[in-house]
Amino acid sequence: MKKILVCVKQVPDTTEIKIDPVKKTLIRDGVPSIVNPFDAYALELAARIKDKEPGTTVTLLCMGPPQAENALRECLAVGGDKAYLVSGREFGGSDTLATSYILATAVRKLEALEGKFDLIFCGKQAIDGDTAQVGPEMAEHLGLPQITYAVEATAEADRVVVKKEVEEGFEMIAAPYPCVVTVTKPSFDPRFPSIKSKMAAKRATIQVLAFADLEADIDSSRIGLKGSPTKVKKTFTPEVKTSGVKLTAETSEEGAEKLFAVLSENHVL
Amino acid sequence: MAEVKNKNLWVFIETDDQGSAKSVGLELLVPGRRLADKQGGALVAVVLGNNTDAAVAASAEHGADEIICVDQPELAHYTTDAYTKVMCTLVEKYGPTTMLIGATNNGRDLGPRVSCRLNTGLTADCTALDIDDETGNMAWTRPAFGGTLLAPSLCPDQRPPLGTVRPGVFKKEEPVAGRTAPVTREHVDFAEGEIRTQLLETICETAGELVDLENAEIIVSGGRGVGGPEGFAPVRELAAVLGATVGASRAAVDAGWISHAHQVGQTGKTVGPKVYIACGISGAIQHLAGMSSSDVIVAINKDPDAPIFNVADYGLVGDLKVVLPILTEKIKQAKGL
Known part of the structure; x- marks a missing residue:
């Protein structure tokens, strides 16, 4: 029996984000929120350990606005046993270091309530930020070993064995418990919820950890916008090539001829 | 600090x-x-x-x-x-x-x-x-x-x-x-057990194709617009006559049409070839992040408003299924193949 924590984030579905062709800014309205896909893979790895070793518990931890509860309910339907949401204005604006500090504080709080986790799974990165920093930084705050880019994990009696993706292929790496494992896309898809598990997830209680719940254990100078070492100075859109040539034609056949002519003329090919 | x-x-x-x-x-x-x-x-x-x-x-x-x-x-x-x-x-x-x-x-x-x-x-x-x-x-x-x-x-x-x-x-x-x-x-000393992870085995992935996008001079990439795994055939044919490497957008990879090794963009490879030909790629920001430093960008897309045209040096609004075979044939002729 293992005690597993899975960290999840609710993210905008970035594949749905488009650029306003006139203003050159992102159109965020109407973009659906989803469970970060890498976190869904992390949960699936945890659920597979639970399948093999009944009695294993999978606790979910998420930081985000109140509506992130929806993401947690989705996760409860596909392998999660209970869920905690860290939520509060005080946490807003945190960069990765501040976020990982808050999450690590929350993990310690949960461990005080429920006992130590053997494994902490995270997605390798969230698709809205793509930094891949929060997992390793949380591991560092907690003083735990880490294995990143996992595609499979086997929970042996006294160690976890992870298949890790590297540039040249894979590595099999072992680490003692407790350990943080960040997960990339495995060769399988996460499971689907059943009607029964969906109903149960809908009714489940999501426990909220507000700032007041963590206040005694947290250094408030290290959280939020103020407590974040990196500051975004300004944002801008990348330059649009004004010199670009856009060809249109009555038919695609004609277009192909035109394109070939232009590319040959300019020695592109 | x-x-x-x-x-x-x-x-x-x-x-x-x-x-x-x-x-x-x-x-x-x-x-x-x-x-x-x-x-x-x-x-x-x-x-x-x-x-x-x-x-x-x-x-x-x-x-x-x-x-x-x-x-x-x-x-x-x-x-x-x-x-x-x-x-x-x-x-x-x-x-x-x-x-x-x-x-x-x-x-x-x-x-x-x-x-x-x-x-x-x-x-x-x-x-x-x-x-x-x-x-x-x-x-x-x-x-x-x-x-x-x-x-x-x-x-x-x-x-x-x-x-x-x-x-x-x-x-x-x-x-x-x-x-x-x-x-x-x-020199840094390590105590017994201080390095907590242990490498058990290395598995070299040579079974799959090796895709060297980072060093490619020309890349021909396909996206959602190619329509399916078979839609990569004209992309590959164009790449073959150009001696180019085949790339792909995340949409095409996520759909399972082509392996992740081909993916260009924020969660794939960052590339900077001399010529990048984007076929049926709308130009999601994540994709642009991975290829916008290419010397010359050519885009072929049905949608005249596709953001890929914002970064393209040469864009063609058209159907890649028609355009690519013609382009491939023309290049073959020009090269005397």
């Missing part, structure tokens, strides 16, 4: 298991040179590994002013615990002003661990590096989705600010044969 003792800029030179420098570290010596000169400090290559003579020599030949080298058996294969300890020990001892790390899997494993231990800021996957004129701080630019596309971030107080940069964003310079630089050697 580590104390800054000089204006030196560090570049982490990651080595492979044979002790040779991985390309990205040498690439980072290029922006490193410019930034170090601007800040008035030395450009220092930090070489970690085992039997690293080749990597030390390559760092000097690629322009490092000084080299700090930790060469010991514990560093032969990358581990989070060993590399983090060594890097933090060096930063605390020497106090550099900034450090650049290649965003390989290992670099992305190491960076956050070091930044957290030193309690300093880290900016991931930077696509541009500069000094902020107002404050003299490093300005790290990376793609972001919080309202617009690029976000330069500063790390005004904590030191040293760290940033990772993906392979292929900068092009390494030709080495100057015989150029040398002074080398400072350090």
Whole structure:
């Protein structure tokens, strides 16, 4: 029996984000929120350990606005046993270091309530930020070993064995418990919820950890916008090539001829 | 947070298991040179590994002013615990002003661990590096989705600010044969059990196709618009006559039409070929982040409003299923194939 924590984030579905062709800014309205896909893979790895070793518990931890509860309910339907949401204005604006500090504080709080986790799974990165920093930084705050880019994990009696993706292929790496494992896309898809598990997830209680719940254990100078070492100075859109040539034609056949002519003329090919 | 003792800029030179420098570290010596000169400090290559003579020599030949080298058996294969300890020990001892790390899997494993231990800021996957004129701080630019596309971030107080940069964003310079630089050697002791992870086995993936997008001169990429796995056939044919490498957008990879090894973009490879031909790729920001530094971009897309046209040098509004075979045939003729 293992005690597993899975960290999840609710993210905008970035594949749905488009650029306003006139203003050159992102159109965020109407973009659906989803469970970060890498976190869904992390949960699936945890659920597979639970399948093999009944009695294993999978606790979910998420930081985000109140509506992130929806993401947690989705996760409860596909392998999660209970869920905690860290939520509060005080946490807003945190960069990765501040976020990982808050999450690590929350993990310690949960461990005080429920006992130590053997494994902490995270997605390798969230698709809205793509930094891949929060997992390793949380591991560092907690003083735990880490294995990143996992595609499979086997929970042996006294160690976890992870298949890790590297540039040249894979590595099999072992680490003692407790350990943080960040997960990339495995060769399988996460499971689907059943009607029964969906109903149960809908009714489940999501426990909220507000700032007041963590206040005694947290250094408030290290959280939020103020407590974040990196500051975004300004944002801008990348330059649009004004010199670009856009060809249109009555038919695609004609277009192909035109394109070939232009590319040959300019020695592109 | 580590104390800054000089204006030196560090570049982490990651080595492979044979002790040779991985390309990205040498690439980072290029922006490193410019930034170090601007800040008035030395450009220092930090070489970690085992039997690293080749990597030390390559760092000097690629322009490092000084080299700090930790060469010991514990560093032969990358581990989070060993590399983090060594890097933090060096930063605390020497106090550099900034450090650049290649965003390989290992670099992305190491960076956050070091930044957290030193309690300093880290900016991931930077696509541009500069000094902020107002404050003299490093300005790290990376793609972001919080309202617009690029976000330069500063790390005004904590030191040293760290940033990772993906392979292929900068092009390494030709080495100057015989150029040398002074080398400072350090050794870090490890207690029994201090390195907690253990490598059991290495599985080389040679079964799948090897896709070298980073070094390709021409890339022909397909996206959602190709319509299915069979839709990559005309993409591959065009690539074949051009001697090009086949790339893909995330949409095509996620749909299972082509393997992840072909993916270009934020979660795939960053590429900078001479010619990039985007076929049926709308140009999601994540994709643009991975290919916009290509010398010439050609886009073929049915949708005249597709954002890919914003970055294209030559765009054609048309159906790739019709366009590609004609283009392929024309090129064959021109080449006398």
